[in-house]
Amino acid sequence: MSTSTGAEVRRLARSGGWRGPTPGLAPGYAQANLVCVPRDLAFDFMLFCRRNPRPCPLLDVTDPGDPEPKVVAPGADLRFDVPRYRAYRYGELIQECDDLTAWWRDDLVAFLLGCSFTFENALARAGVPLRHLEQGRNVPMYVTSIPCTPAGAFQGPMVVSMRPLTPAQAEQASMICSRYPLAHGAPVHVGDPHKIGVRDLGRPDYGDAVEIRAGEVPVFWACGVTPQAVATRARPPLLLTHAPGHMFLTDLLDGELEGKTSLSA
Amino acid sequence: MSTSTGAEVRRLARSGGWRGPTPGLAPGYAQANLVCVPRDLAFDFMLFCRRNPRPCPLLDVTDPGDPEPKVVAPGADLRFDVPRYRAYRYGELIQECDDLTAWWRDDLVAFLLGCSFTFENALARAGVPLRHLEQGRNVPMYVTSIPCTPAGAFQGPMVVSMRPLTPAQAEQASMICSRYPLAHGAPVHVGDPHKIGVRDLGRPDYGDAVEIRAGEVPVFWACGVTPQAVATRARPPLLLTHAPGHMFLTDLLDGELEGKTSLSA
Numbered sequence: 004m005s006t007s008t009g010a011e012v013r014r015l016a017r018s019g020g021w022r023g024p025t026p027g028l029a030p031g032y033a034q035a036n037l038v039c040v041p042r043d044l045a046f047d048f049m050l051f052c053r054r055n056p057r058p059c060p061l062l063d064v065t066d067p068g069d070p071e072p073k074v075v076a077p078g079a080d081l082r083f084d085v086p087r088y089r090a091y092r093y094g095e096l097i098q099e100c101d102d103l104t105a106w107w108r109d110d111l112v113a114f115l116l117g118c119s120f121t122f123e124n125a126l127a128r129a130g131v132p133l134r135h136l137e138q139g140r141n142v143p144m145y146v147t148s149i150p151c152t153p154a155g156a157f158q159g160p161m162v163v164s165m166r167p168l169t170p171a172q173a174e175q176a177s178m179i180c181s182r183y184p185l186a187h188g189a190p191v192h193v194g195d196p197h198k199i200g201v202r203d204l205g206r207p208d209y210g211d212a213v214e215i216r217a218g219e220v221p222v223f224w225a226c227g228v229t230p231q232a233v234a235t236r237a238r239p240p241l242l243l244t245h246a247p248g249h250m251f252l253t254d255l256l257d258g259e260l261e262g263k264t265s266l267s268a
Numbered sequence: 269m270s271t272s273t274g275a276e277v278r279r280l281a282r283s284g285g286w287r288g289p290t291p292g293l294a295p296g297y298a299q300a301n302l303v304c305v306p307r308d309l310a311f312d313f314m315l316f317c318r319r320n321p322r323p324c325p326l327l328d329v330t331d332p333g334d335p336e337p338k339v340v341a342p343g344a345d346l347r348f349d350v351p352r353y354r355a356y357r358y359g360e361l362i363q364e365c366d367d368l369t370a371w372w373r374d375d376l377v378a379f380l381l382g383c384s385f386t387f388e389n390a391l392a393r394a395g396v397p398l399r400h401l402e403q404g405r406n407v408p409m410y411v412t413s414i415p416c417t418p419a420g421a422f423q424g425p426m427v428v429s430m431r432p433l434t435p436a437q438a439e440q441a442s443m444i445c446s447r448y449p450l451a452h453g454a455p456v457h458v459g460d461p462h463k464i465g466v467r468d469l470g471r472p473d474y475g476d477a478v479e480i481r482a483g484e485v486p487v488f489w490a491c492g493v494t495p496q497a498v499a500t501r502a503r504p505p506l507l508l509t510h511a512p513g514h515m516f517l518t519d520l521l522d523g524e525l526e527g528k529t530s531l532s533a
Binding site: 042045046049050053056061067112154263264265 | 307310311314315318321326329331332377419420528529530
């Protein structure tokens with residue numbers, strides 16, 4: 004699996020050959036968050052993403068009812084090609100499922116958003132350590148006091164992920180990640196968690212706590228859970244997403260995202 | 269007037285002190301195309317712009333009913349701050365008017381799109397000659413055979429503007445304009461008009477023909493008339509735009525657009 008392509012992972016997801024999480028799969032291929040909302044809410048959600056590009060970097064947007072993400076994975080089908088999905092009604096999680104056959108509608112618009120795995124790969128290549136991977140855990144994520152810029156029904160605080168680094172590593176990480184604005188970009192905060200409304204690093208809102216060693220500071224990045232949290236809060240009649248950690252694999256190489264703030268430009 | 273700011277031009281437009289075209293006003297301030305559509309069509313139009321960034325570089329998008337473009341001119345009012353407007357019903361031009369009082373609705377979404385004046389200023393600074401300005405004419409514009417990528421009701425051919433240049437000047441212009449993707453970017457074609465479906469340079473679809481001298485080639489740029497032409501074709505119940513050449517003046521300096529493909533990122 005570790006030498007596969009994005010297309011191979013999608014094929015396995017579609018055939019039922021892979022239902023697990025996607026970190027580490029098809030290394031070098033950009034992974035993406037999936038959010039599907041009814042057309043009625045699609046303008047507001049797209050505007051929300053435009054106004055909050057750090058947590059919500061838009062990679063692709065489909066026509067209503069069209070499950071093919073033509074920009075990042077032509078020929079793919081968003082109803083089948085993700086290993087695991089979640090369906091929400093009015094903000095309540097109703098089902099985790101293997102495909103969207105039971106849920107897809109002709110008025111659904113799918114949004115694919117950049118994912119932290121892209122910058123984590125770049126950090127790993129540069130020798131910057133990633134504690135949650137060393138410890139075999141999910142990255143810790145926290146709801147902050149940083150408000151997103153609202154758009155219609157979509158509003159709420161930014162969710163961040165945290166990786167402990169030495170100040171020198173944090174500087175290096177900041178430089179590297181700033182080259183990937185379509186994968187959350189540079190950290191939004193380094194240092195004091197209280198400054199962004201995070202009270203207890205030991206109790207993340209999502210994911211697992213990780214060890215912070217002497218001489219390390221917490222480094223916070225805008226996180227792709229933000230759009231999901233915001234979309235859930237908006238309580239749309241129907242909301243479909245990937246299951247946490249079970250991302251959509253695109254045909255894009257991480258390197259193709261480098262230096263870009265927009266894919267279609 | 270030639271030393272004014274964007275805000276000063278807007279104030280004059282609002283007070284009725286200026287009803288004329290805007291080329292040459294507030295030099296250095298980025299001017300913008302205005303397109304307002306009902307909220308029902310706003311998702312499709314925003315998606316159209318995203319898919320066709322060369323003719324439709326998005327600078328700002330308002331909340332439904334909100335006439336304030338908060339990104340490019342906080343405090344401005346799009347109902348009053350443009351010197352002259354056009355109102356269309358089902359694709360038919362109904363009225364040219366001084367403000368949008370009679371037309372504004374709570375469900376209208378305003379889109380501001382980058383304008384060629386930004387790159388023309390950069391070309392002029394670099395000494396690249398602009399024939400239509402030398403001849404005191406409007407730039408010639410042509411409907412091409414280049415299809416835009418459609419989105420919902422919005423579809424149609426790209427409209428281009430043309431400026432005759434020597435091959436060396438064309439190369440220089442291409443380099444300069446590529447630094448302004450939010451103002452249509454580099455030319456989409458240099459040389460043979462027939463290759464892009466333009467039959468007669470002497471008979472432009474919009475604007476005025478200009479002289480092409482010996483040793484010059486026609487250089488074609490994606491044009492901001494495209495979104496207006498496409499929006500008219502979609503025949504929305506209501507469509508409000510600026511009148512040709514009567515643009516919205518932003519608070520942004522042309523230089524602030526340089527090198528960016530997105531303003532909010």
